[in-house]
Amino acid sequence: MRRLAWALALSMTLSLAPAVAAEETRALPMAAREADVDERLGGFVPRDIVLRGERGESVTTGELLAGDVPVILVLAYYRCPMLCPLLLTGVAKGLEEAGYTPGQDYRLVTVSIDPEDTETDAAKRRDALAHKLGASPGSLRFLVGTAEATRAVADAVGFRYGYDSSTDQYAHPAVVTVLAPDGRISRYLYGLEPSSRDLRLAIVEAAAGKVGTIVDRVLVTCYRYDPATRRYGPYISGFLRIGSLLILCTVGTTLGMLWRRDRRRGRGGGPR
Template sequence: MRLFALILILTTWSSSALAGLTEQQLGGLGLAPAPQAQVPMELGFKDTNGKAKSLGEAVGGRPTLLLPVDFTCSQICGPALTIVAGALQQTGLTAGRDYSLVVFGIDSRDDAIAARRFVAGQVAGPGVSVLIGSGAAIKRLTTAIGYRFQTDGQNDAVAHPAAFVTLTRDGHVSHAFSSLGLQPFDLRLGLLEAGRGTIGGLGGRIALLCYGFDAVHGVYTKQVASALRLGCGLTLILLASAIVLMCRRSRRGVAA
């Protein structure tokens, strides 16, 4: 995960933001979750109706897709949300039952009106939370997942990576993904893995055995070698058992 996060191609900021930030500041952008990273579940936010909601309540004890966005960014965050929403619809999983979707703003200056306008018609319903937080809450959450962005006050813009993480039910970071290069199959497996076999049924558990996460490319790939080793091992066990059984029967026949 760390290797994948470090080599993400993060060209996801506007030209105006580029103009107001130094090369060193831009070089610090990225998504690099630390090993065993965990989000603070008690962290407080507000939803688009102004109601207080903790991160733990938003996660709801389910594997979660945690998506940082700039509610006023239409160049990157808007398309990224569209891609994520479309991919989720194709996973075969159901929000509120199999997983949670938590979209949170990274700019504390954005209000509920901007948040509602941003997600309108794309994500809503059970298991979906759109959160607005204070600067302190945003900083604590983004630090926890290794999400690094820069605010350009000169141009009223935010330079940020187009990426998100999946969380386990207890808030541990499972994987990091690019929002723009997302494939529904990869997202499904990411949520299945975050659920640790508790969602997706038997087919999902089998899929997790046959696929592994390629941290370099940020996708899931077939683990052919592992599958072959597993199959060969089971075959050897069955053959050995059959040989032992036949030997025992043969001895009984001779004794008789």
């Protein structure tokens, strides 16, 4: 009887859980409910979206994507009081620890989702991040644009955000989008501090092995992105392939050494 009572209580609790979760979701501000990411892996960022650079000059997304290295795309806004500065600091920390050089191994592009942000705001954020990276300000791009232009960039990568008029702030996810050199969406990295390993592997993956050392390319073989954890993790088949190759090399080397030793012995035992 007691077990039956426990079972009934548990079933009632589980049946109420979705309703409680739905009620909590409804309690969130509308802007917060809109903040999410609809991943568009394999999609492309249009090249004809016109933004403005740090000096007020017109810059198209095609110009931002021109080159042969991956693009680290961050969508944020420059007057953000908390989340955006933490995200940019976390990205800078991860990229610095990854050991890659901005402008040479990747391009960091930040686009403001707030049409009220100015070129001066963009330049200040750029200079501050360049200082943290120990990089030239010219190797980073911080851009602003009209509401339509920035929304077009966000829609292209599935970045959903909302404006809360009561606080005059934007609700948005903390995510970094990694683009291949041709503008194809290669990977999403979530959280305020993407790890240096995840950033490193995402850059190598997006560059199709054209960036990074041979060790980095081997790591990409042994690690795969796990959508469940949203991180790179060990890939057993990759380790097995690497292990098989090492065994083959070891056996081949051993056989070669034995063959050479036998040849020397044969020469030494022959008539002089």
